[in-house]
Amino acid sequence: MLAYLGNSHSEMKGEFPFALLMFTLGVLLAAMATAGSYFAQYDYANKKNARGNLFRTVSIGLIAGTYFVFGLGSYTAYLGFI
Numbered sequence: 001m002l003a004y005l006g007n008s009h010s011e012m013k014g015e016f017p018f019a020l021l022m023f024t025l026g027v028l029l030a031a032m033a034t035a036g037s038y039f040a041q042y043d044y045a046n047k048k049n050a051r052g053n054l055f056r057t058v059s060i061g062l063i064a065g066t067y068f069v070f071g072l073g074s075y076t077a078y079l080g081f082i
Contacts, residue, residue: 015080022073026066033062 036059043052 015076019073019077019080022069022076026069026073029062029066029069033059033066036062 036055040052040055040059043049043055
């Protein structure tokens with residue numbers, strides 16, 4: 001689907017630009033969650049449990065956000081095709 005959106009950039013109207021924005025936002029959130037999990041593990045290894053718990057909680061929230069924007073992007077792309 002991303003290849004289709006990339007090849008039809010001159011014809012992009014309606015829902016497709018928003019769908020592409022949601023997909024790219026999902027990738028950004030996933031990368032941030034991955035970094036947060038590494039920071040959490042680093043803090044746990046250095047006996048900084050409170051800060052590790054904060055990073056873990058933020059990472060879980062970012063993953064939930066990733067699922068949400070992926071679903072929203074998929075649904076928006078679907079609407080663009082029908």
